[in-house]
Amino acid sequence: MNPVIYSVVHVLSVMLLVAFTFQAIAAPVEANRKRLSMLTGILVLLVFVAGFGLFAKGEFESLGWVVVKVVCAFVLAALTPMAFKRPERSGRLVSVAVVVLAVAIYMVYFKPF
DSSP states (O other): OOHHHHHHHHHHHHHHHHHHHHHHHHOOOGGGHHHHHHHHHHHHHHHHHHHHHHHHHSOOSOOHHHHHHHHHHHHHHHHHHHHHHOGGGHHHHHHHHHHHHHHHHHHHHHOOO
16 A cells, blocks of 8 residues: 555544544543543554554664654553543643653654664
8 A cells, every 4th residue: 555545544543543632631521431432542543553554664774763652652542541530630641642742753753763
């Protein structure tokens, strides 16, 4: 498959994953719990499939930055259930989400290892 398709699916999935994660953190309404958990689970799967598809098509020298991005995706996916379990910690969850996103973006552009 064309790497551009993988790239579009990967970036769109990440954007939607971030949006739904912040929605869960901002308004952890119990009625939305199942839907948001399901959506973020599906989106993180799409992020992994498209990301590893890109990795397979590309010629990358190192693997370290990919491992860091996988950990970042897992942490981001775990924030949605945490938002429903502990709504009083929304400020801390937002901080964690922003740091995780910053680390993931740094890894994409600079590939330090």
